[in-house]
Amino acid sequence: MPQYKQFPLADTAEGLTEADILNWHVKPGDEVKVNQIVVEIETAKAAVELPIPWAGVITELHVEPGQTVEVGTPILTIDTDPGGAPAEAPSPNGTAAAPAAAPAASAEEEMKPLVGYGSKTVTAKRRARKDAPAPVAAAPAEPVAAPAAPAAPVKGGYVPLAKPPVRKLAKDLGVDLHTLAADGRVITREDVQRAASGPAEPVATPSVSTVDAAGERRVPIKGVRKATAKAMVDSAFTAPHVTEFLTVDVTPMMELREKLKKSPAFAGIKLTPLAFAAKAVCLAAKRTPDVNASWDEENQEIVYKSYVHLGIAAATPRGLIVPKIRNAEQLSLPELAKALSELTDVARDGKTAPGDMINGSITITNVGVFGVDTGTPIITPGESAILAFGAIRDTPWVVDGEIKVRKVLQLALSFDHRVVDGQQGSQFLADVGMLLADPASAFIL
Incomplete structure (x- = not known):
């Protein structure tokens, strides 16, 4: 019987919150081996190739090249038992279901160290938010016997950037980081303390790539360019x-x-x-x-x-x-x-x-x-x-x-x-x- 597993975007560097999908190396229907490179992503620091920890057949790609994805979001679904009876694969939107399957493996078995990830075990973790459902990657990936839970949406269309101590402070003070900065800058302790003591300023909408009548091309600032700009201004x-x-x-x-x-x-x-x-x-x-x-x-x-x-x-x-x-x-x-x-x-x-x-x-x-x-x-x-x-x-x-x-x-x-x-x-x-x-x-x- 088919066994469907969802592959989440893992934290490939300390404190990574999001990454851009650059290129897929597979497509639906492709058969893959353990630790085969399936996708290339771009973080705020570099381009990284991600291997998959399972062998099987790719059934669905959930994101398109150029799309920014939050850590922990499922990016593809794989059937690890393609020789089994036909069944419907799970999807992040929760509209499909698969027949019951064998008990799920442990978290360590599911996300064992991958080639290119370093020596430590890679796990995809995300901080819970009051207004969003728990993401799929917060629990071990496993064969699905019921409609899959949808991945947590990216509130406001962006992921707030802040260091772990600042995130903890925001949590302690009950401040939603999404209300503070949508322009890509890193949120500071002062931003959180200011928000806790008074109303937050309106959130700006992230720009979209456009070409106007004058022939000017606008490109969203993200990835290495975004990180470099922030670092240079700060310095x-x-x-x-x-x-x-x-x-x-x-x-x-x-x-x-x-x-x-x-x-x-x-x-x-x-x-x-x-x-x-x-x-x-x-x-x-x-x-x-x-x-x-x-x-x-x-x-x-x-x-x-x-x-x-x-x-x-x-x-x-x-x-x-x-x-x-x-x-x-x-x-x-x-x-x-x-x-x-x-x-x-x-x-x-x-x-x-x-x-x-x-x-x-x-x-x-x-x-x-x-x-x-x-x-x-x-x-x-x-x-x-x-x-x-x-x-x-x-x-x-x-x-x-x-x-x-x-x-x-x-x-x-x-x-x-x-x-x-x-x-x-x-x-x-x-x-x-x-x-x-x-x-x-x-x-x-």
């Missing part, structure tokens, strides 16, 4: 930015690069100038740990880190992302060069895991790859400094009283003036410049 108007500039003759670095490229240690490794910059940042941060610290507003503390989780700003077809090289200070130059190459390839394909884009400590943005000399970069939220690495150009330069053509680049360091004083920022930038101008100076830092 620009929270951390007091200071930017300093330094022009550096990197001719010795470029000469050393040519020698090292022929070394057996770099066989098969793409050695770029950015690798030297990454090594210089790690070394200079040892002398000036303030640039590798973070400001904790809630606890009124500065957090100094014994590690360097180095962020590398990467432009992708889906927008700007900042994947991290964990414990970069422990890596040799060949290891850093290899890590950078791998990071770039994964980011370009849009396959960076959400967990690889959080908890950084300092960032490099390589504007030089676009032929740009320098800029005033915005600090990555949660960090205190970001270094812009400019284009390396043949430039007239005074050497021992004579003008010669040298390899020259410009560096720009933006830092949070709450954490980093001018002396500390200047010292760090000067150290990075010294290391790039004379790689042998690494021995004195």
Whole structure:
């Protein structure tokens, strides 16, 4: 007898509330195997491919590409016993039913760890709301013997974004987060407290993609673009930015690069100038740990880190992302060069895991790859400094009283003036410049 199960959208990253359906890799009638990739989704951090934990035949897809889906919502139905007698498959709208079947498996059996989900068990959980029925995914998926319960609707057409402590506060104060912000911004404690003490402001209706008579195309802001915009605004108007500039003759670095490229240690490794910059940042941060610290507003503390989780700003077809090289200070130059190459390839394909884009400590943005000399970069939220690495150009330069053509680049360091004083920022930038101008100076830092 057919056994129908509904596959819910799981939380693929800590605190994920929704995701956009990008592409289906299956269609109704397709036979699938355990852990086969069935759909590609886009979260606020990256594109992620989701495997299915059961084998069987796909009977129905419940969402269309481009649709935004709340975590826990069933996105497809699968018949795990297609050889059984015909029966009607369940649907999220609750209009279809299936004959009684064998007892359901436990939650751990139903949603066992999936390939690509990490090592922990994946479960789809959603916070209950007073005005909405419990979602299908809140209970273990099982063969249905009666009309399926409908998935909880997305109230107002959007999912409110808020951190777990803010959600708890809203629950304690009896505040419905849906009444606070429909524009995609993250709801704060102040928003909740304000709503608890007075009437909420009207909720704006989310925009819909349109093309007007003047030929202007409007695209909804979501996914990586939405997350990036929110983060940049928060950073620009929270951390007091200071930017300093330094022009550096990197001719010795470029000469050393040519020698090292022929070394057996770099066989098969793409050695770029950015690798030297990454090594210089790690070394200079040892002398000036303030640039590798973070400001904790809630606890009124500065957090100094014994590690360097180095962020590398990467432009992708889906927008700007900042994947991290964990414990970069422990890596040799060949290891850093290899890590950078791998990071770039994964980011370009849009396959960076959400967990690889959080908890950084300092960032490099390589504007030089676009032929740009320098800029005033915005600090990555949660960090205190970001270094812009400019284009390396043949430039007239005074050497021992004579003008010669040298390899020259410009560096720009933006830092949070709450954490980093001018002396500390200047010292760090000067150290990075010294290391790039004379790689042998690494021995004195």
